[in-house]
Amino acid sequence: MHDVVIVGAGPVGLFLACELGLAGCSVLVLEREPEPRSPWRSFPLGMRGLSAGSVEAFSRRGMLEPLLTASGVDERPGADEPAPPRSAGHFAGTPLDPADVDLARLPYRLPGPAMDGIMTSLDAVEEVLAERAGKLGVEIRRGAAVTAVTQTGNTVAVRAGEREYRARWLVGCDGGRSAVRRLAGFDFLGTEPQLTGYLALATLADPGQLSPGFTLTPAGMYLTMSGPGHLGVLDFDGGAYDRSRPPTREHLEAVLRRVSGTDVTLTGLHFASSFTDRAMQTSTYRRGRTLLAGDAAHIHSPLGGQGLNLGIGDAVNLGWKLAATIRGDAPEGLLDTYTSERHPVGAKVLDWSRAQVAVMRPDPHSRAIQAVVRDLLATRDGTTYAFKRTSGTSLRYELGSEHPLVGHNAPDFRLVDGIRLGDLLQDGRGVALDFSADGRLRDAVRHHGDRIRYAAGPAVDDLGFGAVLVRPDGIVVWAGDRVPDRGSFGDAVTRWFTGGEPPRAGAR
Numbered sequence: 059m060h061d062v063v064i065v066g067a068g069p070v071g072l073f074l075a076c077e078l079g080l081a082g083c084s085v086l087v088l089e090r091e092p093e094p095r096s097p098w099r100s101f102p103l104g105m106r107g108l109s110a111g112s113v114e115a116f117s118r119r120g121m122l123e124p125l126l127t128a129s130g131v132d133e134r135p136g137a138d139e140p141a142p143p144r145s146a147g148h149f150a151g152t153p154l155d156p157a158d159v160d161l162a163r164l165p166y167r168l169p170g171p172a173m174d175g176i177m178t179s180l181d182a183v184e185e186v187l188a189e190r191a192g193k194l195g196v197e198i199r200r201g202a203a204v205t206a207v208t209q210t211g212n213t214v215a216v217r218a219g220e221r222e223y224r225a226r227w228l229v230g231c232d233g234g235r236s237a238v239r240r241l242a243g244f245d246f247l248g249t250e251p252q253l254t255g256y257l258a259l260a261t262l263a264d265p266g267q268l269s270p271g272f273t274l275t276p277a278g279m280y281l282t283m284s285g286p287g288h289l290g291v292l293d294f295d296g297g298a299y300d301r302s303r304p305p306t307r308e309h310l311e312a313v314l315r316r317v318s319g320t321d322v323t324l325t326g327l328h329f330a331s332s333f334t335d336r337a338m339q340t341s342t343y344r345r346g347r348t349l350l351a352g353d354a355a356h357i358h359s360p361l362g363g364q365g366l367n368l369g370i371g372d373a374v375n376l377g378w379k380l381a382a383t384i385r386g387d388a389p390e391g392l393l394d395t396y397t398s399e400r401h402p403v404g405a406k407v408l409d410w411s412r413a414q415v416a417v418m419r420p421d422p423h424s425r426a427i428q429a430v431v432r433d434l435l436a437t438r439d440g441t442t443y444a445f446k447r448t449s450g451t452s453l454r455y456e457l458g459s460e461h462p463l464v465g466h467n468a469p470d471f472r473l474v475d476g477i478r479l480g481d482l483l484q485d486g487r488g489v490a491l492d493f494s495a496d497g498r499l500r501d502a503v504r505h506h507g508d509r510i511r512y513a514a515g516p517a518v519d520d521l522g523f524g525a526v527l528v529r530p531d532g533i534v535v536w537a538g539d540r541v542p543d544r545g546s547f548g549d550a551v552t553r554w555f556t557g558g559e560p561p562r563a564g565a566r
């Protein structure tokens with residue numbers, strides 16, 4: 059029997075498997091597809107944007123370099139000095155100028171190796187994670203489609219083909235059509251689609267007929283991407299297209315003609331996939347011994363590209379909490395903070411995608427709102443607001459403290475001896491970072507070395523703090539000022555790492 063069976067070897071399942079493997083849990087991943095690679099997961103159809111927050115998650119587990127190599131990224135996503143973001147993305151097709159992001163409003167963004175997002179592909183992400191998972195002793199069984207789930211007492215049984223697997227915990231990371239979600243009786247609530255979207259690699263008789271970039275038209279929107287023949291189309295058909303079959307050349311050409319208002323001709327169609335803006339979320343991410351993460355817990359349109367980032371955030375949040383629960387040293391209620399912290403983050407992303415669809419609708423009211431939104435986004439405040447919503451830099455969980463840093467993703471503090479917080483988090487323990495010269499908080503964590511790493515010394519930039527206590531997922535749970543209060547620091551250690559009062563949680 060394994061500690062955990064994870065269903066789905068997509069990016070979220072594999073990231074979670076690495077987190078649990080790092081913490082010493084025995085993990086089995088069951089994956090339906092017999093082979094790891096497919097055209098849907100490789101460039102160009104599998105191309106995905108990873109936010110700075112996700113890039114940092116890879117960096118904090120020592121996987122950034124392999125990820126950059128697998129993704130073919132030459133330009134490092136980091137900097138040694140404060141630097142503006144290289145890209146700020148778009149909102150509903152309105153590009154955001156990174157020069158307009160107000161850095162003063164990102165006070166916790168310190169220079170480091172992971173300050174920016176990157177473009178990658180699903181198969182590059184999965185290759186890096188599967189290799190790391192293997193090194194951590196995770197077993198990945200492919201060609202194993204899960205068809206039944208039964209919870210009895212302290213065990214969950216999972217059927218795939220002729221075989222049954224037993225585990226203490228089950229996590230469904232099996233994507234938007236999750237079998238685990240259905241079999242374990244989770245609800246899935248939200249809004250039905252307004253549109254069908256298409257992504258395709260096609261050959262056009264006359265590419266000059268289509269405008270470059272995002273083009274809103276009276277019938278929808280189309281997008282021509284940097285590579286020749288890479289197209290996106292949004293057709294506001296109420297999600298009527300039957301997605302059980304891949305789009306044909308004739309269908310796509312007809313949709314593109316209608317949406318673009320041109321007589322564009324597709325002479326060839328190499329790949330095409332479709333999606334909708336259906337936005338759904340389970341109301342809890344845990345039922346007994348079964349948990350959900352990634353698209354299994356929430357789906358929304360890919361506009362603005364946030365699903366993968368959201369799912370990686372789930373995996374990072376869940377991994378250490380589930381591992382502590384399995385080890386038996388989790389404070390009471392810790393595992394339930396997975397839902398209370400991550401559900402509001404997911405709900406906000408669903409709303410962000412709904413907001414984009416609302417302003418892109420081809421009707422006069424939506425177009426009027428879009429003109430207003432475009433003007434607002436062209437301001438420094440508007441660009442900064444949108445960047446904070448999508449880059450992962452504004453994430454803050456409600457942890458019951460008014461301290462501005464508590465609940466935030468920790469800044470990548472660097473000690474003057476060159477060690478970064480990101481380096482200290484590599485083995486998946488919490489970190490107490492004490493900027494005092496005399497190491498005054500050392501005693502409070504002396505007996506917790508298996509769960510909390512302690513490092514002391516002056517920081518290059520301590521942002522005015524005296525010390526911080528950081529969870530394994532990089533979230534600050536306690537921050538002290540110049541002369542840290544040992545008592546409240548000890549309370550935070552107890553509360554998050556060794557039991558005591560249940561942590562209160564939610565997200566702002």
Ligand SMILES: Cc1cc2nc3c(=O)[nH]c(=O)nc-3n(C[C@H](O)[C@H](O)[C@H](O)COP(=O)(O)OP(=O)(O)OC[C@H]3O[C@@H](n4cnc5c(N)ncnc54)[C@H](O)[C@@H]3O)c2cc1C
Nearest residue numbers: 066068069070090107204232233352353363364365366367
């Ligand atoms: C066109 C498009 C563009 C996108 N762009 C971005 C972007 O730029 N940035 C971003 O953050 N997100 C983006 N997304 C969203 C992102 O791809 C998903 O959110 C992400 O892949 C979810 O990862 P996952 O591991 O939860 O699920 P998946 O990637 O769907 O993986 C699920 C895995 O589970 C397996 N599985 C399914 N059922 C079973 C079963 N019964 N038994 C065993 N295994 C099973 C599947 O084979 C698969 O390997 C985009 C999505 C689309 C469609």
